[in-house]
């Protein structure tokens with residue numbers, strides 16, 4: 623394996639559903655491109671229907687692109703599926719594991735499909751399910767089921783893991799447990815591609831993020847780079863009859879009654895300027911806040927306000 627090459631390369635990728643019936647054709651993935659480096663955690667964010675799962679399915683080789691190219695470890699996910707399979711661990715959106723099998727039976731079944739499986743006890747210990755080995759899958763909590771899904775993805779000792787919404791529906795504590803597991807995998811050098819609707823999760827886990835909308839990647843970069851794309855905000859509530867606000871070059875100021883919102887790329891300087899101005903005029907603002915941009919504000923600037931998270 624050549625580690626100087628990206629682990630995954632996606633070039634001008636397109637997926638159209640119903641292409642055989644032209645009037646019903648729908649392009650879910652529309653000419654996207656990105657690289658995922660070895661040992662990197664790469665996140666796909668986006669609204670419902672943005673094309674995230676379709677993209678993962680193409681990387682997994684479960685469907686063929688209608689245009690463009692994917693290389694995983696230099697291989698074609700469809701044509702070279704047999705060769706690639708031991709390298710890929712897949713955690714689908716909802717596990718769908720048989721509910722009547724026990725955890726240990728499920729793991730043995732999965733291990734049986736892998737050419738060089740890891741010892742089952744070891745994998746169950748990794749996901750903290752050793753004590754549940756004899757419990758039926760149907761009796762597991764949501765968090766335990768998700769950890770079992772992850773165990774199935776890990777049993778073949780893959781170098782790349784693809785995770786579709788690994789923590790959707792979990793309570794905050796279970797979510798953090800899964801984050802800890804994924805962080806442990808990352809520290810061991812596993813490459814990961816994940817989708818999530820939780821911006822905090824993306825911020826916590828991902829080295830780089832691509833925000834998809836309507837089949838396209840609208841913005842990509844490290845969380846810090848993404849946040850730098852959107853202006854920070856100062857809000858201030860001023861009394862009637864106040865003198866004009868100071869000159870704040872490069873800002874955009876909007877007003878609603880006594881409330882002013884100042885969008886700025888120079889949060890510290892402009893905050894000081896507004897507070898100096900207020901002190902100089904002996905004005906005590908009834909409300910004041912200065913907030914840096916967040917991943918959520920970046921997401922909303924792309925996806926629109928109707929889709930905050932979820």
Ligand SMILES: Nc1ncnc2c1ncn2[C@@H]1O[C@H](COP(=O)(O)OP(=O)(O)OP(=O)(O)O)[C@@H](O)[C@H]1O
Nearest residue numbers: 639640648650668669670671672673674675676677
């Ligand atoms: N097999 C299919 N046939 C037709 N359309 C499909 C099929 N699979 C997905 N789509 C459509 O393609 C679009 C993208 O779906 P996809 O599941 O990739 O989005 P997503 O970003 O993963 O969404 P979510 O966050 O809801 O999981 C959606 O409009 C979906 O309805």
